[in-house]
């Protein structure tokens with residue numbers, strides 16, 4: 001039976017990802033008297049089971065709630081758990097706060113994660129490797145990185161949620177469908193029907209998966225939104241040895257290349273050392289991502305990374321998310337509802353990879369995808385940028401441009417539209433805030449966590 005609701009709370013947090021959880025943790029820490037409710041539309045952490053990751057299905061079966069993206073611990077739950085201690089990437093909090101304050105909050109969130117069992121090991125940035133990149137017009141971002149690991153990240157988040165369950169009301173399987181901007185009445189649905197209650201302070205922490213709902217709500221209540229960027233590309237998979245000189249030293253190479261032909265930026269990021277390629281389902285569109293576990297028994301022979309090219313649209317087009325969804329949908333269409341895979345060599349020769357060509361590949365895929373031709377669904381501009389960048393990366397990690405390097409498509413990162421906000425309080429609303437990826441403020445675990453803590457401090461002060 002679903003849990004009952006009180007008629008009112010001091011704070012309601014929508015979304016049980018790291019942003020929402022950190023916000024709840026800090027609120028309780030600073031004022032244990034506060035009545036806090038956290039609403040999460042997905043499953044409890046231990047009930048989040050992706051049929052593909054758990055080997056019950058070879059292809060995405062489009063679950064109602066995608067276990068990769070939704071549920072307690074949010075999109076980060078099955079992530080590789082790279083915790084980035086830097087302001088060079090991972091979000092845009094520095095548009096709102098001083099860089100030093102962002103780092104301070106990232107460190108505070110790290111201490112909390114460590115108190116629930118996260119590793120204390122850190123990879124340090126390397127000037128030597130940065131110099132090597134610069135010699136080839138490649139630009140590597142510098143950061144301290146912690147590798148929490150998909151499995152350890154899961155147990156850390158589990159411990160944190162268990163602690164919070166003793167102090168706040170957590171409702172899973174509960175989809176928030178509306179909020180009255182003036183009365184603060186919150187409407188939600190769960191297995192037992194529709195409920196409503198109110199809260200003095202409301203925090204939207206809905207993540208990327210909730211950005212459509214959040215943008216629609218902002219449009220309805222008249223909060224201006226801004227968004228014009230989208231990243232579209234592929235997941236690259238190759239033998240782990242090729243990038244070992246980087247991954248053993250800094251764990252995660254994040255490298256930007258400006259293509260000579262178009263002058264567009266293409267980013268290599270989300271590196272998974274000896275990991276696996278996985279699918280994710282965002283609102284019915286299947287895209288790719290990557291994982292890697294800390295446990296030696298779950299390591300593979302391959303590493304994988306995202307290679308995405310950034311497009312900022314200009315007037316009159318203002319719907320980059322739909323653009324990316326269309327590109328990704330095309331690959332779903334061609335592959336019969338799945339993901340395409342192609343060898344780099346076949347792509348360059350302009351021929352599809354088929355079953356027999358894939359069987360001949362010396363790099364064995366970690367995801368069962370449909371062999372095909374990415375040039376049939378990826379726009380020429382993005383495809384040219386990706387080919388040029390792979391060839392540039394081959395200078396610093398020879399072997400990257402090998403014939404058998406595997407490309408999976410489509411991977412895309414949509415950035416949620418950013419609402420107009422002052423210090424994370426939504427304009428024209430009283431005591432309604434937004435944090436994390438769903439509001440387009442962040443795109444990493446560390447910045448979403450920092451954002452949650454910061455807004456909690458702000459609420460407590462108020």
Ligand SMILES: Cc1cc2nc3c(=O)[nH]c(=O)nc-3n(C[C@H](O)[C@H](O)[C@H](O)COP(=O)(O)OP(=O)(O)OC[C@H]3O[C@@H](n4cnc5c(N)ncnc54)[C@H](O)[C@@H]3O)c2cc1C
Nearest residue numbers: 015017019041074075076079082176207210436437444445
């Ligand atoms: C496969 C994968 C790998 C990743 N790897 C890394 C990594 O290694 N390092 C890194 O820094 N970042 C990584 N990321 C990104 C990282 O997970 C996100 O930046 C981070 O989780 C954002 O936190 P958040 O709290 O803003 O949102 P989320 O973690 O997305 O949480 C939002 C939650 O809100 C819930 N929700 C949405 N709408 C509603 C609603 N209407 N009602 C109730 N609940 C709702 C969702 O179900 C979700 O659980 C990865 C992401 C993915 C998908």
